[in-house]
Amino acid sequence: MSVQGGTAIAETAKATPPPGPRRPFRLGVGRWGLGVYAVMAFAFLLIPIVYTIVFSFNDVRRTNIVWRGFTLDNWLNVCDQQEVCQAFGNSILVAVVATVLATTLGTAMAIALVRYRFRFRSATTLLLFLPMATPEVVLGAGLAAQFLAAGIAKGILTIILAHTMFCISFVVVTVRARVASLDPALEEAGRDLYASPAQVFWRITFPLLLPGIIAAALLSFALSFDDFIITTFNSGAAVTFPKYVYTAAARGIPAQANVIASAVFLIAIIGVVIAQVAAGIRRKQLARNG
Amino acid sequence: MAFGAFSSATPVAAEPAVRRRSPIALFLLLPGALYLSLFFLVPFVSLILTSFQAPREFGDIGQYDYAFKWENYVAVIQTYLPHILRSFGYAAIATVLALLFSYPLAYFIGVKLRRYPLWQALALTLVIAPFFISFLLRTLAWKQILSDEGPVVSALQALTVLPEGAHITGTPVAVIFGLTYNFIPFMTLPIYTSLERLDLRYVEAGGDLYASPATTFLRVTVPLSLPGIISGTLLTFIPASGDYINASRDFLGSTDTAMIGNVIEANFLQLQNYPAAAALSIVLMAVILVFVSVYVKRSGTEELL
Amino acid sequence: MASSFAESGADLELVGITKRFPGFTAIDHLDLTIPAGSFFALLGPSGCGKTTTLRLIAGLEDPTAGRILIGGKDVTNTKSYRRPVNTVFQSYALFPHMTIIENVAFGLKRRGIQNPMGLAHEALRLVELDHLAQRRPSQLSGGQQQRVALARAVVNRPALLLLDEPLGALDLKLRRQMQIELKQIQGDVGLTFLHVTHDQEEAMTMADTIAVMNKGEIEQMGAPEELYELPRTAFVANFLGQSNLFTGPVITSKGDTLVVDIAGRKLEVPRDRAQRHAGEVTIGVRPEKLALLTDEPKQEAGVNLVGPGRVVDVSFSGVSTQYQVQVPGLGLMTVFSQNMVFGPVVNVGAEVWLTWGVEHGFGLADDPATAPRFEPDEDTSQIATQRRERLETEFEEA
Numbered sequence: 007m008s009v010q011g012g013t014a015i016a017e018t019a020k021a022t023p024p025p026g027p028r029r030p031f032r033l034g035v036g037r038w039g040l041g042v043y044a045v046m047a048f049a050f051l052l053i054p055i056v057y058t059i060v061f062s063f064n065d066v067r068r069t070n071i072v073w074r075g076f077t078l079d080n081w082l083n084v085c086d087q088q089e090v091c092q093a094f095g096n097s098i099l100v101a102v103v104a105t106v107l108a109t110t111l112g113t114a115m116a117i118a119l120v121r122y123r124f125r126f127r128s129a130t131t132l133l134l135f136l137p138m139a140t141p142e143v144v145l146g147a148g149l150a151a152q153f154l155a156a157g158i159a160k161g162i163l164t165i166i167l168a169h170t171m172f173c174i175s176f177v178v179v180t181v182r183a184r185v186a187s188l189d190p191a192l193e194e195a196g197r198d199l200y201a202s203p204a205q206v207f208w209r210i211t212f213p214l215l216l217p218g219i220i221a222a223a224l225l226s227f228a229l230s231f232d233d234f235i236i237t238t239f240n241s242g243a244a245v246t247f248p249k250y251v252y253t254a255a256a257r258g259i260p261a262q263a264n265v266i267a268s269a270v271f272l273i274a275i276i277g278v279v280i281a282q283v284a285a286g287i288r289r290k291q292l293a294r295n296g
Numbered sequence: 297m298a299f300g301a302f303s304s305a306t307p308v309a310a311e312p313a314v315r316r317r318s319p320i321a322l323f324l325l326l327p328g329a330l331y332l333s334l335f336f337l338v339p340f341v342s343l344i345l346t347s348f349q350a351p352r353e354f355g356d357i358g359q360y361d362y363a364f365k366w367e368n369y370v371a372v373i374q375t376y377l378p379h380i381l382r383s384f385g386y387a388a389i390a391t392v393l394a395l396l397f398s399y400p401l402a403y404f405i406g407v408k409l410r411r412y413p414l415w416q417a418l419a420l421t422l423v424i425a426p427f428f429i430s431f432l433l434r435t436l437a438w439k440q441i442l443s444d445e446g447p448v449v450s451a452l453q454a455l456t457v458l459p460e461g462a463h464i465t466g467t468p469v470a471v472i473f474g475l476t477y478n479f480i481p482f483m484t485l486p487i488y489t490s491l492e493r494l495d496l497r498y499v500e501a502g503g504d505l506y507a508s509p510a511t512t513f514l515r516v517t518v519p520l521s522l523p524g525i526i527s528g529t530l531l532t533f534i535p536a537s538g539d540y541i542n543a544s545r546d547f548l549g550s551t552d553t554a555m556i557g558n559v560i561e562a563n564f565l566q567l568q569n570y571p572a573a574a575a576l577s578i579v580l581m582a583v584i585l586v587f588v589s590v591y592v593k594r595s596g597t598e599e600l601l
Numbered sequence: 602m603a604s605s606f607a608e609s610g611a612d613l614e615l616v617g618i619t620k621r622f623p624g625f626t627a628i629d630h631l632d633l634t635i636p637a638g639s640f641f642a643l644l645g646p647s648g649c650g651k652t653t654t655l656r657l658i659a660g661l662e663d664p665t666a667g668r669i670l671i672g673g674k675d676v677t678n679t680k681s682y683r684r685p686v687n688t689v690f691q692s693y694a695l696f697p698h699m700t701i702i703e704n705v706a707f708g709l710k711r712r713g714i715q716n717p718m719g720l721a722h723e724a725l726r727l728v729e730l731d732h733l734a735q736r737r738p739s740q741l742s743g744g745q746q747q748r749v750a751l752a753r754a755v756v757n758r759p760a761l762l763l764l765d766e767p768l769g770a771l772d773l774k775l776r777r778q779m780q781i782e783l784k785q786i787q788g789d790v791g792l793t794f795l796h797v798t799h800d801q802e803e804a805m806t807m808a809d810t811i812a813v814m815n816k817g818e819i820e821q822m823g824a825p826e827e828l829y830e831l832p833r834t835a836f837v838a839n840f841l842g843q844s845n846l847f848t849g850p851v852i853t854s855k856g857d858t859l860v861v862d863i864a865g866r867k868l869e870v871p872r873d874r875a876q877r878h879a880g881e882v883t884i885g886v887r888p889e890k891l892a893l894l895t896d897e898p899k900q901e902a903g904v905n906l907v908g909p910g911r912v913v914d915v916s917f918s919g920v921s922t923q924y925q926v927q928v929p930g931l932g933l934m935t936v937f938s939q940n941m942v943f944g945p946v947v948n949v950g951a952e953v954w955l956t957w958g959v960e961h962g963f964g965l966a967d968d969p970a971t972a973p974r975f976e977p978d979e980d981t982s983q984i985a986t987q988r989r990e991r992l993e994t995e996f997e998e999a
Contacts, residue, residue, distance in 0.1 A: 044404040047397065048422045051480065054437035055429050061437075071440055111328035122321035130329060137336055139530070139588050141538020143557045144577040147564055148339035151346045151574060171335040174328055232431055234541065235557070239564065251432040255546040259436065267433045274428040275421070282417045500661055501694035503681040505708035505757070512682075515707075519698045 055271065062264035069258035080261040090262045093250035100162065100246060101230040104169035109223045111170075112177025113215070119178070120185040138175045145172060146239030153240065160242030168240045169233060173226040180225055184218025231270075347574035360570060372575040376559050380579065383555040386468065387537035390475035391483075394532050395525070397476070398483040402524075403517075405484075406491030420488070424481050435474055435547050442470055442548070466550035474542035479535065483528040490524025491517075530591060534584055556580050611672030611685070611760035611793060612637050613658065618667035620653055620817075625995050627653045628817040631667070635761075635810075640787050640794045642808035644801055646840065646985035648992040650817040651797045655763050658795065660684045671760055682711075687754035688763040691770075693746045695738035701725065701749050702734040708757040724756035725749075727786065744775045751783070755790060762787075764796045768803065780806050799985060801841050805829065813837045830887075833876055833966045838885055840984060845934045846885040846965070854878045858959060864930025868905045868962070875964025883965045889937040890961040893924060893946055894954045905962065907931055908954030915945045922946070926953060 065075035085091035119130070137145065149168050153160055192214070196206040234248035241249060251263055350363035373380070401423070409416045426434055442448050442464045452458040464470050498520065502512035518525075540557025543549035549558075556576060564573035613635040620628040628650045635641045643651045656662045658669060660681030668677045676684050687708065695704050702721050709717035725731040728748035730741075738746055747767055754762055764783075768776045784807050787794045798804055804811050805825040812822040813836070821833045832838035835846060849863040858869040861884055870884045886905075900906055910928035922945050924936040934955060938946060947953055 040400060040404045040408060043400055044419070047401045048419070051422065051426055051477075053441070054434035054477075055425060057437040057441060058429055058433050071443075072445075111331055114324040115328040118321045118324035121315060122324070123315040123317045124321045124325070130325065133329065133332055133337070137332070139534055139584065141535060141557070141580060141584065143538045143540065143560045144343070144581050145336075145339075147560055147573055147577045148343040149335065150564065151570060152335075152339035152342045154570070155342055155346075167335060171332065174332060178328075228427060232427070234432060238561070248430055248432050251430060251436075252541075252546070255432070255436060259433075264433065267430045270430075271425075271428040275425065278421050282414070282421070286414060495692075495694075497690060497692055497694045498696055500681075501688075501690060501696070502707075503661070504659060504686070504688045504690075505753070506682050506711040507707070508682055508711075511711060516696060522698075 058264050059268040059271070062261055062268045064261055064264075066261045070261045070264065071258070080265050084262050084265050087260045087262045089245065089250060090247075090260060090266060093245045093247045094266050096162065096244060097231050097247040100165050100169055101227050103166050104173055104230045105223050105226045107166075107170040108173035108177050108226045109219060112174045112222065112226075113181050113219055115174070116178045116181035116185055117211075117215075120182055134175045134178050137172050138179075142172075142233075142235035143239075146236040149236070150239040160240055161244045162241075164240045164242070165237055165244060165246065168236050169230040172233075172236065173229055176225055176229060177222040180222035181215065181218045184215055184221075188214055228274075343574045343577055346570050347578050349571040349574075351571075365571065368571045368575045369579070372572050373579065376556070376576065379554055379556055379559050382468075382553070383537050383557070383580075384583065386472050386475060386543070386553075386555065387533050387539075390472050390479065390536050391529055391533045393472070393476040394480050394483040395529065398480055398528065399487055399525075402484050402487035402491055406488045407494065407496070410492070420485075423484050423488075426478075427481060431478065432541065432547075435478065435541055438470075438474055438477065439465055439548055442473070465548055466553070468553055470548040471543045471553045471555075474548040475536050475539060478539075478542065479532040482531040482535070486527035486531060487521060487524040490521040490527075494520055526591060530588065533587070537584065538580060612670070613761055613793065613795065614668075614670040615654070615658070616668045616670065618654070618657060618669070619665045620650075620657060620662065621665045625992075626817060628657075628664075631817070631819065633812065633819065633822075635793060635795060637672075637793050638791055639809045640784065640796065640807055642796045642798060642804035642811045643814055644798060644804040644811050644840075645814035646799055646988045648985075648988045649814045651799075651814045652765060654814070655688075655765055655795065655797045658761070659686055659688050659763055685760040686763060687757050687759040687761075688765060689747075689750050689754045689767045691765045691767060693738070693750040693767075695746055695749055695753070697738055700735050700737055701730065701741070704738070704749060705753045705756055708753065712757070720756055721752075724752040727755070728752045728782075743770050744779070747771060747779065751786070755786065755792070758790070759792065761793050761795060764794060766798050766800075768798075768800075776803070783807060805841070811841075813840060815840075830961075831874060831963050832885075835883060835965055835967045836984075838963075838965060843888055843935055844885040845888060845891075846883050847931060848881060848883045850881055851877075851879055859884075859964065861964075866907060866930070868907075869959045870962040870964045871960055874960075874962065876966035877964060877968075881968070883967055884962055885965065886957050886962045888923070888935040889921070889939075890957045891934070891936045891955045892957065893926075893936050893938055894956065895947060895951065897954055898956060903959050904956050905959055906954060906956050907934075909952045910934065910955065912947050912949050912951045912953055915947075915949055917945070924953075926955060928955070 061070055061073070062080055063076050063078065064070055064073055064080070065077040066080070067074065115130075115134070118124070119127075124130075146168070149164075149171070150160070153164055158164060188211070193206050193210055196210045197203075201209065232248060233246075234252060237246050237249055238252070245253075247263075247266065251259060254260070254263065345362060346360070347368055348362070348364050348366060349360035349368075350365040352359040352361050405416055405419045405423070409419060440446060444463060444465070449458065449462075449464055452464075453460065453462075458464075494517065498516050499512055502516045503509070507515060537555075538557050540555055540561055541547055543553045543555040543558055545551060549555075556579075560573045560576050560580075563569040563576070613633070615631055615633040618628055618631040618633075619626070631650075631654065633654075643654060645651045653662065657664050660676070660679065660683075664677065668675055670676065671685060695701075696707070699707070702718065702725065705724050706717040706721035709720055714720065722731055722734065725734055728751060730745060730748055730752070733741065733745070738749065741749065747770070750767065768779050771779060780803060783794075783796075796804070796807060808825060810822065811825055811828050812819045813828065814820070815836050821828055821837045828837060829841055832841060832844070838844040838846060847861075847863040847868070849861045849868075851859055852862050852867065853860045854872065857872050859872055859875050859878060859882070860867050860869055861882060863884075868884065872878065875882065875884070894908075897909065898906065907928050910926040910931075912924055913927045913933065914923075914925035916923040916925075917940075919940075921937045921939050924938065924945075924947070926934045926936060928934055936955060
């Protein structure tokens with residue numbers, strides 16, 4: 007560091023930016039603009055949801071397009087339209103089975119990816135990534151072509167197989183984040199305290215991973231339940247809830263479909279809110295005791 | 297990073313330095329890897345093979361033989377070029393619109409709400425709330441709202457923005473609108489994840505170094521949130537280009553707005569023209585893979601998940 | 602050359618600055634003037650308000666009341682990006698997505714200065730990092746990042762350069778080196794530096810003027826020697842170095858010394874070095890001014906004598922040896938003795954007498970009736986920890 011260097015810097019422009027004009031009000035649109043935008047954005051996002059819920063109470067004649075009057079009939083007689091309930095039941099069945107399969111397979115892969123070294127790591131990552139990057143039409147068409155060639159009849163089974171396939175990747179992503187954030191020192195402590203590898207896994211690793219696994223399972227369930235495109239290609243005659251809605255869209259969707267969708271929505275929202283509140287309470291408890 | 301946006305927003309700790317080599321790894325990986333190979337890779341190969349098939353001589357509709365009829369691709373691209381261009385066009389516009397809509401929202405939640413984690417959680421819940429209502433029903437809801445008898449058209453006609461007798465539903469506007477709406481959460485969440493981790497001291501440093509708030513935003517905030525922007529763009533563009541619900545006649549579109557997805561569905565399920573459907577799927581896949589490979593070159597495969 | 606230097610730095614004036622946060626007041630009616638071209642240190646424990654003061658000057662926070670003037674111009678309502686002030690952040694805040702040279706040129710480009718890259722290279726040469734100009738911040742060591750952060754701020758030739766504990770993350774040797782370099786750069790370039798730190802040694806080494814801050818107020822301000830040799834409050838006496846403090850009533854105050862009764866002994870303090878001349882006063886003396894004697898000496902004029910006491914602890918610390926001596930009635934006294942011979946002068950358990958020249962004593966302005974009596978060897982880190990804990994409980998209750 008030299009005096010010459012200092013001198014050179016000293017020759018820098020002597021003009022410094024002048025202080026701005028004296029502003030009496032610091033608060034302007036700038037502070038609140040973003041908040042207002044956010045509120046409007048949320049309102050926009052919720053419009054179709056509100057619409058669907060509201061129209062589940064519509065006094066329907068033939069089509070549920072024009073508002074006729076408020077009635078609780080639809081909610082009380084949900085399964086009047088047999089097909090709606092049956093489709094709903096199928097969706098639940100498929101989602102549960104696919105979730106169990108995908109979560110098991112995906113959790114195993116996630117643990118392997120984070121904790122172990124193996125060859126073909128890049129290939130495995132790519133294999134997991136591709137289903138997420140492939141448009142559903144391609145996935146659906148591909149599987150359907152495959153079932154066709156193999157002579158497997160399309161039905162509930164093929165739907166389950168298809169859903170499991172695309173859910174695995176999402177499970178891996180979710181659980182992987184959780185595994186990576188686990189402190190390896192905890193498992194080392196377990197081994198130091200005489201626990202066998204199996205005990206370390208079931209008593210230490212698994213309980214710590216559980217929140218991530220549950221999150222992955224919920225995500226997988228949601229994806230499977232709402233899936234339409236892949237299901238259409240691979241369901242044959244079987245009907246799931248989204249497929250029912252699509253085919254019924256041409257002639258008019260019964261309000262019972264709105265009822266089911268609203269019920270699912272409310273359960274999901276309440277579930278999320280409860281989870282957040284519980285987590286918040288637990289955090290406060292820990293802070294007070296810790 | 298790309299798809300990890302769907303996991304919780306808690307930052308991932310540094311990977312543990314030691315990765316063990318063990319046969320257990322194989323035991324853990326194999327079931328899932330085999331499943332995916334069987335139900336993804338093999339069908340994919342099957343799709344490629346199907347795209348080269350030729351109709352069986354004297355066979356019924358829907359019966360094909362293995363061949364190398366590469367003319368399928370030529371035919372399909374020629375016939376459906378408008379649909380292909382339309383699909384990527386709509387998807388691109390929808391992606392840009394979703395980005396413009398989502399970035400301020402993600403900024404609000406990820407930066408402005410940082411001091412209130414409970415409000416942050418509530419805001420995020422509101423962002424993903426649309427997911428909890430069936431995709432089809434929310435698109436249908438927009439169809440009713442944007443229909444000729446609905447409030448939007450009436451209001452726009454009253455303001456003389458729309459001429460009498462004009463539609464919104466059935467036009468590209470409605471389709472793009474639907475696409476944008478349905479993929480906003482896909483764009484918002486990755487950007488939120490990026491912005492949530494933004495160290496605000498960089499923004500302070502920008503201001504300290506004579507950058508106006510606008511300049512600081514462009515030169516500091518946006519570049520530092522670029523991973524989230526790229527993730528969100530991929531997560532939106534890829535599914536949007538293959539979507540066919542929004543563009544379908546029964547929903548927001550009409551026969552004039554058919555996208556690749558509609559065509560593939562029609563060819564596969566109705567016309568039973570499996571080679572055409574397969575060829576189109578491969579074309580769609582190929583274009584998308586080009587985009588993805590550009591992204592992978594930038595960040596490597598580790599960042600994908 | 603000299604004239605351009607004088608124009609570079611500018612006066613900083615804080616007038617009646619108050620900053621309130623929900624729940625507590627960080628700064629209350631602070632008045633401060635920093636002359637142009639000086640190296641000024643704001644010294645205090647964690648939570649005393651020094652970082653808040655710095656952020657107010659930088660424009661990163663708004664004061665609840667009061668005015669800030671730079672070079673005579675009122676900048677209270679000016680946003681940070683319009684103030685002629687640059688900050689070297691504690692975390693450096695180097696933009697990770699830009700190279701070193703782009704970081705340094707950032708401010709110049711925003712102001713539209715000619716030849717920004719050339720000037721940026723000059724700045725990097727000043728801190729001897731030009732050969733790494735194309736690297737990213739993550740590819741540099743902590744010390745190198747600190748130098749880049751400095752170059753990035755200095756290259757803009759601001760009227761006022763703020764340094765927010767910039768040397769905290771460096772190891773001791775590097776910190777010593779950077780202290781000397783910073784002082785030299787400040788002298789060469791002629792900017793006004795405001796250095797915020799909790800490290801009293803750093804402040805004394807680098808600054809022309811130190812202001813000791815406590816609970817949002819400045820307790821004492823002056824040259825390092827002045828603050829060290831003549832502290833005015835118990836806080837300053839104990840925060841800057843160590844002190845032996847005693848409290849007692851003033852017996853006589855005629856002539857040019859005060860005579861104070863400390864547990865039966867008469868100790869003298871020069872009148873012009875005492876802040877209070879009547880009633881209960883606290884007087885003190887620095888540990889290195891004490892002489893340790895193994896035989897009882899004769900009482901001399903101009904020398905304070907206490908003893909006999911017993912050596913309770915002997916602690917070697919390279920340059921000096923620290924002795925703790927228990928003197929009945931006075932408590933535990935600390936003595937620093939420069940190691941002129943190998944090994945300690947006395948061992949634990951030895952009976953010793955302590956003397957010091959009357960001219961080295963000082964009298965504090967604190968009223969012992971209100972101020973807590975400090976243990977003679979309370980050190981700065983303890984005070985800092987206590988203050989932080991107090992603030993944390995305040996925050997939680999808020």
